[in-house]
Amino acid sequence: MTSVLYRSDAARGRAWAEYFAHHAPDVDFHVWPDHGDLADVAYLVAWQAPPELLAALPNLKVLFSSGAGVDHVDFAAIPPHIPVVRMVEPGIINGMVEYVTMAVLALHRDLFDYQARQARGAWEPIEVRAASARCVGVMGMGVLGQAVLARLAPFGFRLRGWNRSERASEGVEVFAGPEGLAPFLAGADILVCLLPLTDATRGILGAEVFAALPRGAAIINVGRGGHLDQAALLAALESGQLSRAVLDVTDPEPLPADHPFWRHPRILLTPHVASMTQPETAAPVMLENLRRHQRGEPLLGLIDRDRGY
Incomplete structure (x- = not known):
């Protein structure tokens, strides 16, 4: 029997286990710390894998x-022959779209300014x-960006x-590469x-980008906290180069109690x-990928280790 070990949020793990019990009775599904015989585990679902x-x-x-990002994964600890797959499922996509739309509209219609005026x-x-x-510019045109x-x-x-590379999108002015x-930044209100957070994108939201x-x-x-140069953001807000910032991610998480943010x-x-993985939509995606692996078919969301995403 195929064995799967889930090592992430326990409450969601129980929902995953119920889905697999109903739809894949041939899969022995364990939720950490109940792991069964570790020698039998063929598939690991995890946010962090020590x-x-x-x-x-x-x-x-x-x-x-168990999430869309893989910057938390220590690839050096994973043998090269083991594929690493990121989670791309409808729940993650819908959540991200909702949040970004909310933030864009709040900025566009001056909601934060009105909140401050109400207080006065x-x-x-x-x-x-x-x-x-108004122009909205999106850095990163993967599944979520599109x-x-x-x-x-x-x-x-x-x-x-x-x-990073050219990617056509209807109704979108696309820019690529360094x-x-x-030119992309010059028109983005x-x-x-x-x-994705990689060596190349760490700190990219810094003084040079803000000035452009x-x-x-x-x-x-809504990428990762490591994308942001915090001191540069504070300076840009102080000078008026930037008017506002909506941050869903920080480094570290959470920020220290005395942090100026x-x-x-x-x-x-x-x-x-x-955006968070939703068990009701994520478990079917993972099961389909498991079946694809069993059938020798390409995995969806497979990570390119050289690129880091």
């Missing part, structure tokens, strides 16, 4: 990340700009995307970071909740 756990799984065939008891209208007068752009399109925003970054944006631009970081009037913090 090296000592990996070393205890001599017959592991595939490591499935000030009835002060702000001139409404048409969505067509879904965000598609959802924003009906509002009438001018849309542009930046990606040479395309500055609201910048959304959906990049139109004065008064806003940023939304907590009480900054132009920063909105949320605790890494933009």
Whole structure:
């Protein structure tokens, strides 16, 4: 019997176990710390996979990340022959689209400014700009980036995307590679970071990128905390180069209690909740991938170790 070990959020793990019990009775599904015989585990589903756990799984065939990112994975601890697969499922996509749309519209319609004026008891209208007068730029045009752009399109925003390599998208002005970054930034009134965290993208949201944006631009970081140069953000907000920042991710998580982000009037913090794996949609995706592996078919969401995503 095929054995699967789930080592992530226990409550969600129980929902996964129920799904597998009903739809895949031939799979022996365990939720950590109930792991059964580790020598039987062929598939590991985990957010973090400690090296000592990996070393205890001599017959592991595939490591499935329980989330869309894999920057938490220590590839050096995983034998090269073991595929690593990231989770791309409807629940993650829908959650990210909802969050980014919420943040973009709140910035576009000056919701945060009105919140501050309400606190002062000030009835002060702000001139409404048409969505067509505002440009939203998305860094990272993978599955999540494409879904965000598609959802924003009906509002009438001018849309542009930046990606490591050229990737066409209907109704989106696309820029690619290092040479395309500055032109992309020059027209982005609201910048959304959906990049994977790699050595090349760590700290990318820094002084150089902020300076290339139109004065008064806003940023939304739903990638990883490691993308952001925190000191550069504070300086850009202080100078007025940036007007606001919506941050769902930080480094570290959570931030220390005395960190200036907590009480900054132009920063909105949320605790890494933009998008979460949903058991009812994630378990079927993982099971389909397991079956594909058993049939010798290509895995969906397979990570390229050289690129890191």
